[in-house]
Amino acid sequence: MSHLRHFVCSWRLFRHIKVPRVSTAVCCHGSPNSTTKRSMTVMPAWVIDKYGSNDELRFTRNASFPVINYPNEVIVRVHSAGLNPLDVSMRGGYGAASLSIKRDPLNIKQSGSEFPLILGRDASGVIMECGLDVKHFRERDEVWAAIPPWKQGSLAEFVVLSANEVSHKPKSLSHVEAAAVPYVAATAWSALVNTGGLCKDNCANKRILILGGSGGVGTFAIQMLKAWGAHVTVTCSENAELFVRGLGADHMVDYTVGPVEEQLAALEKFDLILDNVGGDMERWALNLLKPWCGAKFVTLVTPFLQNTDRLGIADGMMQNVATVATKALKHLVKGVHYRWGFFVASGPALDEISEMVDAGQIRAVVEDTFSFSQVPQAFEKMEKGHARGKTVVQISKEGDDS
Structure with a gap:
């Protein structure tokens, strides 16, 4: 029965886990800045330390810098992050038990190990570092991505993603506009x-x-x-x-x-x-x-x-x-x-969508833009509902990729 096959396939996608392979991450094609970037250990981010209301949002300059654990991963410097109703729900604990299984399939870590948790499911930015097996991206490529909900999100200066979740950003969109689209x-x-x-x-x-x-x-x-x-x-x-x-x-x-x-x-x-x-x-x-x-x-x-x-x-x-x-x-x-229907992160799908955007068939619909310091206000706006388009947080200025 096709409906059951689709449901089972969706569940298999949700539960599919790779066993991490330790790999030496290098900047794409041997950038001279790779040593400096790999030596970074912290970054600014908005996090939550427990599930709850907007009061749980906390800004820190000491969030853990993302690490490449698989050879097909990339580190992206986030210029803009898009918010979705899912972020408000996840802040309150939606999906916590299920997503913890995805984050820790062998149940090695204790309950609550996802904290501090970074929200944000949309990212538009620039690739800063690549794993050894990444072939289709180079350092400083402008990209966009929809981030799976079991991963650390985009309300941070950097995020690590699988290369097959990432796509080249439409040339016709700014990072703010691009962050309104992927998820x-x-x-x-x-x-x-x-x-x-x-x-x-x-x-x-x-x-x-x-x-x-x-x-x-x-x-x-x-x-x-x-x-x-x-x-x-x-x-x-x-x-x-x-x-x-x-x-x-x-x-x-x-x-x-x-x-x-x-x-x-x-x-x-x-x-x-x-x-x-x-x-x-x-x-x-x-x-x-x-x-x-x-x-x-x-x-x-x-x-x-x-x-x-x-x-x-x-x-x-x-x-x-x-x-x-x-x-x-x-x-x-x-x-x-x-x-x-289920969300599925897909770089190839975003590739096709990018072509449609640059062809003028699809435009980004941004309702409100907030600065990185205004993340709580952005969440307050999201909670009011009745949105006409997306709420975007600008993390860093375009062109600032040093």
Whole structure:
């Protein structure tokens, strides 16, 4: 069954762990500055020492400098970091138990070993150092990346990443603009392409509904789908109509003027629904899909991590499998497909997105920019919700890579 295969593949991706190999990290292609960079032991960063509210955010100049442990890793000097709702959730402990398994698969470290924890899932910056096996990047290459949630984040001067998580930054974007794209782009790409089966060659004239179209994932998905020729309908508030139409949305449904279910039911049925909202919408939204035409409902609002946090890995995974299988079978008999979407870090996907950005098909949507000293204010803004685009923190000035 395809829905179960997708779910199992997503879980295998989550649990796949490499055993670290000690390697001698060198600056890309033998930079004369390599000794100096390797001798650095601390860096400035915003960290949390325990899960909780915004009060737990702490600035330090003594965060541990990232170390290359695998020969395919790179160290990036962060110019700008993008924030996502996930950062607010992780600050409060979301996914803590599950992500600790990913960080420490052999359970060698004690509970709480992830602290001090650096948040931030988007990074745009410059490569400063490479592992021995890195072939496609050089020192001072401008790159962007979406950082997996089990890794230390981008609210720091430096971050270490796998080379296959990194991509060359679009030339047409500044670092501030570029930091607004990777995490939502990778999430939307995974949901629409990997899970939804869409691509530039099969999107023409397809009808797509995006539930929650004015946030980070929604604003990216609108642009990508329109570049591929789809007809895009979104739900949002009336005061966001001009905004989403400016991104290319063909039709807007205002959830503030009446039951959104009734408004959507009056429209022609859809080939795919991307759900960024969750909650009660699942109850009726699948009725909006074309039956027996391969139509899919892909939700990014899943209980995956909540279940494994609450029940433990084994019982949580059993609950996840039972939940997704029950829902998938329930709707399959109606002729539509139910799927869970997951974020997947992918440099190759960002390579394709970079080409679309430089071709003018996708633009970065930055709602607010904060300085490195204003990280708590950036989180406060994120917690208010109803974002139209991304919140970006500028870590260092562009061109300052000494």
